[in-house]
Amino acid sequence: MFQAPFSISIFKRAIDHNLVKVHIHNIRDYTHDKHHTVDDYAYGGGAGMVLKPEPIFEAVASIKSNIDLKEGSGTLPIILLTPQGRPFSQKIALELSKYSHLVLICGHYEGVDERVRQHLATNEISIGDYVLSGGELAAMVVVDAVVRLLPGVLGSEASALDDSHTSGLLEYPQYTRPEVYRGWAVPEVLLSGNHAQIAKWRRKQAILRTLECRPELLDKANLSPEDRKLIDGMKEGEDSGISTGH
């Protein structure tokens, strides 16, 4: 399940250039019985199976023993992907990108013994308020968001800083050729070559879009007094032109 995403595009480049290493561990390899049992019935009854603590604790212990944490790099986050975790965000991605190593634990199809949560995991993260059949996709989402923040992974360092959610705003609209498609023209200003005007237009569009689609983001966004003025102007008039077409 992890092979495909990690073998293409940005990941492949990052891994090939030794900017990051991704190791996949199967908790079945940390069992001692003939059938490599990783789950068992839930105490108290009920339909679902529960992942046993031993293989997960042993897997993490083995992984830890192979990690050489450099002086000062401090702790090793052991992250459990779970619906009850801290809601994942760009801010958390940025925090995680500072660590030399991360361990992510994925429950698969079933729940995880509570002792893993309480005594092994150092963090719990949820990628959103929905249920997944396993933690793998959630782990890949977290790894993708973190890896693209690592130095050298994106083509230019500027790209990650420009991202939606880094600034606290949504991204401005983008256009490429043709100049007119089915009668829909690219905004004039983008063809003008006036970079100051273009930057201003983009800032305004990012704010408009955020106001329209995710107004709650504006409260936390890093905005200049000029931006604030712009927003107050947009909020006032009914015909402020707020429409992003959604």
Ligand code: 4H7
């Ligand atoms: C840990 C505990 C993450 C992992 C329970 C994981 C959503 C998210 C999982 C579960 C996840 C998220 C077991 C809960 C199967 C759901 C049907 C894996 N789901 N599961 N149950 N939002 N599922 O980040």
